[in-house]
Amino acid sequence: MTLHTPVTQDAAQPAYNYAYLDEQTKRMIRRALLKAVAVPGYQVPFGSREMPLARGWGTGGIQITAAIIGPQDRLKVIDQGADDTTNAVSIRRFFEKTANAKTTEATDEATIIQTRHRIPEAPLQAGQIMVYQVPQPEPLRKLEPREAETRKMHAWAEYGLMQVKLYENIARFGEVTTTYDYPVLINGRYIMAPSPIPKFDNPKMHMSPALQLFGAGREKRIYALPPHTSVKSLDFDDHPFRIQSWNEPCALCAAADSYLDEVVIDDQGKRMFVCSDSHFCETRREDGHRGAMLADATSSGLVGESKL
Amino acid sequence: MTDETLIGPGFADPVFQSQGAFRAILAALAEPGTRQAVTEGLTPPNGLHAAAATALLTLADYETPIWLPPALRDGAAGAWLRFHCGAALVAEPGRAAFAVIDGLASAPALADFDAGTDQFPDRSATVIVQCAALEGGEAVTLSGPGIPGTRTIAPAGLRDSFWAEVAANSEAYPLGIDLLLCHADALFGLPRSTRIEGAF
Known part of the structure; x- marks a missing residue:
């Protein structure tokens, strides 16, 4: 008796649906995306699926991209601003393989830009969609570990705790020491984690012409920022929000206005x-x-x- | 078998037709007041506009109960949605995740649909309003997220109290239902975050 039947090359090819996810999962994610767009900054729970890479490596962003991408799209993937680092390369290859996606490194050519922790320096345009990979979607989590409590704080807009945290920062160090994932107030209502982008990038979110979608795969949350939406970095009248600055320009291209x-x-x-x-x-x-x-x-x- | 019970085909190419339709609906809700056309190539059942049928086929399934006007629910549209979406058709508006209403019908009121809860505002209904036309009606001015400054729309064939109900819905933000106003294969999105001004 033969225990192993040889598998031919053709039969060994995996038969995935377009963009890996099954259609029911895409519908579930699409419904969550629409509600997220309707309530900017509110975190919509969704049924995050197991993906062929570990949670915490961008599975939230990948699931959003898989639910929105189509044959007309051109995808750019960046990891800390770079197109050629591991996370960006493997995610780009994932969509080339499963969705036959056209990819690009040029920011102005892309229709979907999936990003880990940066917003490109080139200004975003109307019609583009930014997809952020988010490790911790809850801006209040370090202040209040209980989900039941943070949910109530968002429901009733009880954000005093966050102001106290920023105040204590100033009292102790003379300035707000948060340099990335700097909390923002969306449309005057919800406090949102902008994902771990440097606070340098926060002003780019304000009234951006592009649609911005956020996916947290491990934490099972989706949230969104429609175009032309107010994004205010939290601060105090006597300690206004400031972005980072450097003493010297870029050593390679002499840019003085980039991160x-x-x-x-x-x-x-x-x-x-x-x-x-x-x-x-x-x-x-x-x-x-x-x-x-x-x-x-x-x-x-x-x-x-x-x-x- | 009569024409009433004959179920017409759904998407010929479900993956790409639903992807295209979703992007149109996403753009409609992300930029309220911009007219979006859904993908062509779907013959809707009697009583549903192509945009309404496409939106439901794209978004609804066994997890999302649908409310239809009783005449549609018991007719070809109800059978078509049951078969293609596998969705439950409910009689009480408050239980529906999606609903289709006629712009001129006096009931149900927008306030009859589920507006979500303060801790879960995402659990609200999405209501598709079938209009006589997307222009030529009473003009209203929109502002809010997704709109640089203001936008004006004037869909026709809406009941007299409609815009006052929509304004009351956006007053309850972040609670509230989200609307898709559709005619033929085009639609406007009107999420609860949009503020309405007009002579209503």
């Missing part, structure tokens, strides 16, 4: 600051902008010649 990452370049303590948005930086270098360390970075192989 910079610190990169350690040797074991002697040398470091440089470069744009976190890789496509923005490359586009500027192609346009002839040259930063102070571009020549060094090219000769040591950190930046490819073709990107000059």
Whole structure:
């Protein structure tokens, strides 16, 4: 008796539905998305499915993208601003494989931009959809661990605790020390976690012409920001909200208005600051902008010649 | 078998037709007051506009009870939705997740539908209003999320009290129902977050 029947190559191909999710799951996610859009900033519970990668690696964003993507779409995926890091590459390949998706690295060409922890530097346009991967959708969770309580706080707009937290920050350190996932008030009603984007990106959400969708796979929540919606970073009259600034421009493209990452370049303590948005930086270098360390970075192989 | 009980076909290509229709509905609710056309190629049952039938086929299933006017519920439209969506058709408006109403019918009132609860405002109904036309009626001005400044729409064939009911619905924000105003294969979205001004 043969225990193993050989499987032919064709039969071994997995027969997934378009964009991996089954149609009933897509309907459930689509209904949640519509309610999320109707109540901006409110977290809609949804039946998060098991995906072929671990929860916490962007399964919320992937499920939203899978529920909205179609043959006309062009998908861009970024991880901390970069198109070429692990999370971005594997998610892009997932949709190329399961949805035959057209992909791009150019922000202005994309119709759907799935992102982990950044908003691109290039201004978003009407008709584009941002999909955020969210690890912790509940902005009040660190202040109140009980879901039953945070739900009531949102229901009754009891947000004093958050103001107290920001106040204690100022009392102790002289300023609000939260630098990412900085809480925002949506449409004057719900406090929302903008996902762990740097507070540098918060002003880009305010009145953005693009639709912004947020998915938390492990925490099973979906929320949304329609275009042209007010997004206010919480602050005090005498301590207004401020974004980060740097003493030097990008070392590769000399941009003075983008979000910079610190990169350690040797074991002697040398470091440089470069744009976190890789496509923005490359586009500027192609346009002839040259930063102070571009020549060094090219000769040591950190930046490819073709990107000059 | 008579024409009354004959069930017509649904989507020929369920995956892509429902994806296209969903994106139109998403755009309609994300940008209230912009006219969106749903994908063509669906022959709706008697009594339903193509946009209403497409929206229900895209969004409704065994998890979402549907309310229809009694004449539609007992006719071809009811049979069509039961068969294609597998959805329960309910008689009380308050139990429905989706509903189709005629713009001119005096009942049920918008307030009869489930507006959600303060802790779960997402559990409210989505009501599809079938209008005589999407222009040429009484003009109302919309503002709120999704609208840069204001937008004006003027759908025709709505009962006299309709806009006052919609205004009362948005007063209850974040509670409230969400509306899709449709005619033929086009629709407007009117989520509860939209504020209404007009001469009503």
